[in-house]
Amino acid sequence: MKEYALIVAGGKGTRIKSSTPKQFLELDGKPVLLHTLEAFYRYSENIHIILVLPADDFATWEMLCTRHKFHKPLILQRGGDSRFQSVKNGLDKIDGDGLVAIHDGVRPLIHEDIIGASFRLAAVHKSAVAAVRLKESIRMTDQDTTKAMDRSRFRLIQTPQTFQVDLIKKAYSLKEDDTLTDDASVAERAGHAISLFEGSYENIKITTPEDLVVAEALLRSRKGRG
Structure with missing residues (x-):
């Protein structure tokens, strides 16, 4: 099947306390977003990438591509309000069917093995969503009381979230509401079962200043192993 990656990068850097959108912050000498895109091209030079950015960020992206000599082919699409x-x-922007991996642009440490696993599983199950087990105990709160929960029954959801193109396109014809927090919840609302697979604890989302520090350390560790 034809393979697509839809990279969504519309963050504004509010929680990271930066005037620079977090996808453009520097990580090991390159913008966070560039690390993300390079991971997908390491997986396959033949993958079709659609990069979704706010229209106001197009000029910044073109300038960064020139500065970092990034000339890989991709389709640039204007983002929405959500x-x-x-x-x-x-x-x-996708014509015809195939498989599409939808991924957060600010998850720059995604490994090509995880990307490949998502496509292989989605080819069989029509969906494949990266997830990891909880490491710590959790409690459910209800006003003034709390209750211990069995953490083995829960997963932390990551991206990529990979689907058969026709399935996820039809799911996104639903009316938007605040409970649809990711692509899996959209597909599930449309009546589709969601298949999870083992993600990676290294596949962090850059949201806070601490995340950048952790990401830098993980990148150095990878270089040491490589």
Whole structure:
């Protein structure tokens, strides 16, 4: 099947306390977003990438591509007012069927093995969502009381979230609401079962200043192993 990657990068850097959108912050000498894209090209030079950015960020992206000599082929698409709308806009750029991995642009440490696993499993199950087990105990709160929960029954959801193109396109014809927090929840609302597979604890999302520090350390560790 034809393989697509839809990279959504519309963050504004609010929680990371930066005037620079977090996808453009420097990580080991390159923008966070560039690390993300390079991971998908390491997986396959033949993958079709759609990059969704706010229209106001197009010029910044072109300048960064020139500065870092990044000339890989991709389709640039204008984002919407929400992640839901941005993904929907990105999906509109796909003609025909195949498989699409939808991934957060600020998860730069995604490994090509995880990307490959998502496509292989989605080819069989029509969906494949990266997830990891909880490491710590959790409690459910209800006003003034709390209750211990069995952490083995829960998973932390990551991206990529990979789907058969036709399935996820039809799912995104649903009306948007605040409970649809990721692509899996959209597909599930449309009546589709969601298949999880083992992600990676290294596949962190850059949200806070501490995340950048951790990401730098993980990149140095990878270089040491490589």
